[in-house]
Amino acid sequence: MDTSPALRDPRERVSPRARSLWHVTASLEGLLIAGVLLVALAVLTPVDVTWWLVLVVLALVAAYAVLVPRWRYAVHRWEVTDTAVYTQVGWWSRERRIAPMSRIQTVDHAEGPLERAFGLARVTITTASAAGAVEIAGLDRDRARHLVEELTVKADAEPGDAT
Template sequence: MWQLEAGIEALVAVVVGVVAALVWVPGGLRWGLALAVVVGCVGLAVVVPLWRYRVHRWEVSATAVYTQRGWWARERRIAPMSRVQTVDFAQGPLARLFGLATVTVTTASAAGPLQIEGLDRDVALRLVDELTRKADLVEGDAT
């Protein structure tokens, strides 16, 4: 799914970049710039999904949800169960095509929600149920 997303984004960037290079860049530089745009976008479309996959991690314990994400800048987050406010399941069109889903854990944190992307649909549904049960067992109002 991430490869298809990156491919679509790269295709749009190539079209815009090549057209811009051909229209606004003078002389022989335009073809060099157009080629650089194509090579750069194809490179990103190949490398970024693989890199993302190697970094993307998550874990649920009895007391917290742990996530790690980011292909360039890494983000590690820990959400104690006592801070969990909502647990959401979402599937965009590409995710549905591949049978995948995203689980979003909203917490009482200024840093925003934790997202676990690219989960198998059934795993995501079980995770939503598990997190909801675990968060319900913790005393407090998640604030």
């Protein structure tokens, strides 16, 4: 009989402002892709067909910009315990990562221009793992700073060299 605890969703959510940031970035991405498609359509199709294709492309961009950020916010979670950092991300497929404190090598805090505008930041935790770094995006700026300090102290308290 297996007595190990069940894998559960991490407890913490990202900042609610992350949805707004993701709406803006999804809109910008969608408009860029739509612009490229519309230029290609203008060159490759007769003029009388282009107008309805423009409407279809814009409707798809709008749906993407509205639905994907909501879906991402429902899925993105994180948690820090005394022994590990847990993350869950994705919108189409989900990825759960667990980074033991003993494997943490570096903890980074970053804010891009759009993140700064929304008062958000991301924390990247580099580990001794072939899977790469663990990232927690969409955190409140102050919460991200405190998280970096907390993880640095906890990782430093672990014996060994994180390899």
